[in-house]
Amino acid sequence: MQKILIANRGEIALRIARACREMGIASVAVYSTADDDSAVVRFADEAIRIGPPQTVRSYLHIPNIIGAALKTGADAIHPGYGFLSEDPYFAEICAEHNITFIGPPPHVMERMSNKASARQLMREAGLPLLPGTIEPVPTADEAQDVSDDIGYPVIIKAAAGGGGRGMTVVWRREDLRRAYQTTRAQAQAVFKDSAVYIERYLRSARHTEIQIVCDNYGNGIHLGERDCSVQRRHQKLIEEAPSIHLTPETRAAMGSMAVKGALSVGYTGAGTMEFLLDEEGRFWFMEMNTRIQVEHPVTEMITGIDLIKEQIRVAQGVPLTVGQEDVRLTGHAIECRINAENPDRDFAPAAGRLTEFSPPGGPWTRVDTHCAAGWTVSPYYDSLIAKLIVWAPDRAEALDRMARALSEFRVAGPGMRTTIGFHQRVFGHPVFRSGDFYTDFIERHMTD
Known part of the structure; x- marks a missing residue:
């Protein structure tokens, strides 16, 4: 693998380009006209404009992306997260052009990206499922009968859903x-x-997910869990690792189940098995994300394992470099998603030019971002402008370190609003600091 095209934008594109440079692999950035001055365009070894701002004509336009790969001689494509990262058709097109797709095989992605089929497969693998349907429910009458049998409340989910939508x-x-x-x-x-x-x-319930990595030779490991319970409309806002709610026994059982489920379908690369943890400490399989996650840095911080590099190595055909016995979870890490949104207006997007962008520094403080003063936050794309991650020996110190880092973060611009102040209120809330919170934390405690 000599050259990787990065079929993405923003902070994750820059993150992948940096991993490529450290591995001695050339990188190709693709960009829309809205991202002409993007950081990854300047950082990557090559850059190709692939279309106008609209995603269907640029970052989702497969012919333009494949064309850019062929033109630059890229022999692999890393899709990042979002966009085409879980599109089996895109992975198949890559294969047809002898381009390595850095992710699982298309047929595995197709089966596991569909939540209904994933439930069926994981039930067969022995993972615990919440009571519900395995096959899609075709009529309202059947939905009524099923819900009456399950008992209320129930949740209706789009089988092809993702990103917190369709629920x-x-x-x-x-x-x-x-x-x-x-x-x-x-x-x-x-x-x-x-x-x-x-x-x-x-x-x-608590939203708890297991990071797994599998190679092409039937080997798989888990890298512990992340607690993602602080959410807004099923969208994660804060992630922690490890979870303070898991016993060592539950962690081992959940991790073992996650790896078993992934290997049972021939999964390769990095992926995430998502579970719900109830008040009694029982866990239930929910879905799988067949890609790298936004919150992967917290796992990197407590394990010392670079997940982007592991993805690339697996795609190169290299066996896993570590075994399960080599994985050590050290300290506590927390990530806050810093979005260009107005929390006081139901988190409405706040696009515009950044006149000031000054991230925090200090020990064990990491900022993954593509932004700088002068950058324009586009209304065409996701509102994420930075991921702020901290590490400390324990959760209490990590909370204090994050509070300090948030207080240093400076973002300004005409009409610009961010979630920094919202995060500060969360980190000052006694319920959050106590750890005794669930997925309804924001609705229950942050309605003001």
Whole structure:
């Protein structure tokens, strides 16, 4: 593998380009006209403009991306997260052009990216599932019958969903039919697939995910877990590793199950098995993300393992460089997603030019970003402008370090608002600091 094209933008594109440089691999950035002055365009060894700002004509336009790879002689493509990262068709097109897709095989991605089929496969592998349907529910009548059997509340989920979209919690029987129709319509509009399934909704649950890495030779390891319970409308805002709610026994069992499930379908590369943890400490498989995650840095901070490099090595055909017995979880790491959003207006996007962008420094403080003063936050793309990650020997010190780092972060511009102040309020909240919170933390404690 001599040259990798990065089929993405923003901080993750820059993160991949840096890993490539450290590994002695040339990198190619692709960019839209809205990203002409992007940091990765300047940092990568080569850069190719692939279209206008609209994603369907640039970052989602497969012919332009493949054309850029062929023109530059790239022999591999790293999709990052979002965009085409979980598109099996894109992976197949890469293979047809003798370009290595840095991710799992297309057929594995297709089966595991669909939440309904993933539930079926993981049930067969022996992973615990919440009560619910395995196959999509085709009619409102059947949805009503299933929900009555499960018991309320239930959650209706788009089988092809992702990114926190395509999910509706139904608390009362009389709301089921409307919620079913609305969720199907949303799934069709967003994912071009109206299929939905239903499962029991846990009122008090913690979102806990296991990072796994598998090679091409039947070897797999897990790198511990991340707690992602602080969410807004099923979108993660804060991630921690390790979870303070897992016993060593539960961690080992959950990690073992995650690896077993991944290997059972022939998974290769980095991926994440997502679970719900109930108040009794029982865990339930929810879904799999067949790509690198936004929050992968917290795992890197507590394990010392570079996940982007591991992805590339696996794609090169290199066996895993570490075994499960070599994985050590050290200290505590926390990540805050710094978004250009206005929390006081229901987190509405706040695009615009940055007149000031001054990230914090200090010991064990990491900032993954593509932004700088003078950069314009585009309304065409995700509002993430930086990921702020800290590490400390324990959670209490990590909380204090993050509070300090947030207080140093300076972002300004005409009409610019960010989630920095919101995060500061979270880190000052006694319930969050105590650790006794669930996925409904924001709705229950931060409604002001």
